[in-house]
Amino acid sequence: VQLQASGGGLVQAGGSLRLSCAASGRTFSGYAMGWFRQAPGKERESVAAISRSGTSTYYVDSVKGRFTISRDNAKNTVYLQMNSLKPEDTAVYYCAAGELYSERSYYTGARSYDYWGQGTQVTVSS
Secondary structure (H helix, E strand, C coil): CEEEEECCEEEECCCCEEEEEEEECCCHHHEEEEEEEECCCCCCEEEEEECCCCCCEEECHHHCCCEEEEEECCCCEEEEEECCCCHHHCEEEEEEEEECCCCCCCCCCHHHCCEECCCEEEEEEC
């Protein structure tokens, strides 16, 4: 499956952005999806994940209450709505897809994902 992330940009602290990740090539609903980010000099971290059905989600503690992951299987797209952005959210954001039998589970570890998008830069100014 091919993944194309978009929606990044420059925003002031407190602002919002919505990232999108469009998938093509395979049956999108067969994949659990995740968003990761990597800031300069830091390791890639899992930000959010969503099950195949969209009924189960995960968020890293630092974004809980501010970010929302969702998916539209009819449009082969996963989204990350980011509100109340902080300078520490600045990073390159990546979407990822992992094959998973269960419709209600998700992956949080990067090694569980099979396919990755190219990344989109999010910069939050103070």
